[in-house]
Amino acid sequence: MMLTKKRADRVLLYNISWKQFENILTDLGQTRSARIAYDDGMLEIMSPLPEHEYYKENIGDCIKDIAEALERDYESLGSTTWRKQAKMVGIEPDNCFYFQNEPKIRGQLHYDLNCDPPPDLALEIDHTSKSLNRFPIYARLGVPELWCYDDGRLKIYLLQDDETYQESLFSLVFPNLPVQEIPEVINQYRLQGRRKIRQEIRKWTISHP
Numbered sequence: 001m002m003l004t005k006k007r008a009d010r011v012l013l014y015n016i017s018w019k020q021f022e023n024i025l026t027d028l029g030q031t032r033s034a035r036i037a038y039d040d041g042m043l044e045i046m047s048p049l050p051e052h053e054y055y056k057e058n059i060g061d062c063i064k065d066i067a068e069a070l071e072r073d074y075e076s077l078g079s080t081t082w083r084k085q086a087k088m089v090g091i092e093p094d095n096c097f098y099f100q101n102e103p104k105i106r107g108q109l110h111y112d113l114n115c116d117p118p119p120d121l122a123l124e125i126d127h128t129s130k131s132l133n134r135f136p137i138y139a140r141l142g143v144p145e146l147w148c149y150d151d152g153r154l155k156i157y158l159l160q161d162d163e164t165y166q167e168s169l170f171s172l173v174f175p176n177l178p179v180q181e182i183p184e185v186i187n188q189y190r191l192q193g194r195r196k197i198r199q200e201i202r203k204w205t206i207s208h209p
Contacts, residue, residue: 009046009047009048009049010044010045010046010047010130010131011044011045012042012043012044012131012132013042013043013044013045014041014042015041016038016041016042016043017041018085018088021038021043021083021090024036024043024045025081025090028045033047033048034046034047035048035079035092035094036081036090036091036092037090037091037092037130037132037134037137038083038088038089038090038091038137039088039089039132039133039136039137040088040089041088042132043132044130044131044132046130048094048125052094052125052126055125055149055183055186056094056095056123056125057194058186058194058197059095059123059125059147059149059154059182059183059186060076060078060094060095060123061194061197061198061201062182062185062186062197062198062201063076063095063097063121063123064076065198065201065202065205066174066177066201066202066205067099068202069201069202069205069206070174070205072099073099073102073103073106074097074098074099074102075097075098075102075105075106076095076096076097077096077097077098077111077119078095078096079092079093079094079095079096080092080093080096080111082096082111082113082118082119082141083113084113084114084140084141086114087140087141088140089136089137089140089141090137091134091137091138091141093119093122093123093124094122094123094124094125095122095123096119096121096122096123096143097119097120097121097122097123097173098117098119098120099120099121099173100120100172100173101117101120102120104116104117105117113141113142117142118141118142118143118144119143120143120144120145120172120173121143121144121145121146121147121172121173122138122143122145122146122147123146123147123148123149124146124147124148124149125148125149125150126149126150127148127149127150128150128151129150134146135157135164135165138159138165139159139162139163139164139165142159142162143159144158144159144172145157145158145159145171145172145173146158146165147171147179149183152183152187153180153183154179154180154182154183155167155180156168156169156170156171156179156180158172176208176209177205177208178208181204182201185197185200185201185204188200
């Protein structure tokens with residue numbers, strides 16, 4: 001029996017089989033704002049609020065601008081649906097990127113985690129306000145690095161022994177940058193608009209050796 005728990009901006013469903021999960025994805029379609037997370041029978045469907053989307057877009061742009069300033073090849077796949085039936089998990093991150101494994105997937109339009117590497121970096125906004133814990137999902141998918149923005153702070157988590165995440169002061173993707181400072185740059189220039197933020201992030205990047 002399917003059980004439901006609702007909040008204003010999300011719904012949490014219980015006892016959802018893998019087949020039901022796939023049918024729900026089909027019914028929701030690809031042109032939607034709602035995002036999902038699935039963990040062994042539990043399914044959360046979340047409709048992001050404007051503040052959530054603001055930081056999702058701006059932090060995502062900052063990651064791209066840092067990569068451009070550092071002349072790093074990357075691929076950004078947004079809120080792609082990543083799933084693995086053998087692990088009974090699926091998720092749509094707020095954004096995700098390939099860096100270390102970018103050469104392996106360059107130019108691809110379709111992905112299968114049974115043979116393709118997972119994203120090297122996933123971004124989650126307002127992580128603690130989400131009903132379903134995303135960490136075990138990302139761990140079973142094998143995503144090596146998570147950035148979680150919550151309440152003005154950006155934290156880095158690295159996958160340990162393919163099982164759990166541990167907070168880190170340093171990023172695997174940008175090991176020489178204090179990426180925890182990114183929200184400070186965004187908020188400092190927020191009232192001057194996105195173009196100004198992107199300009200300042202590039203300056204901030206090249207100011208660090």
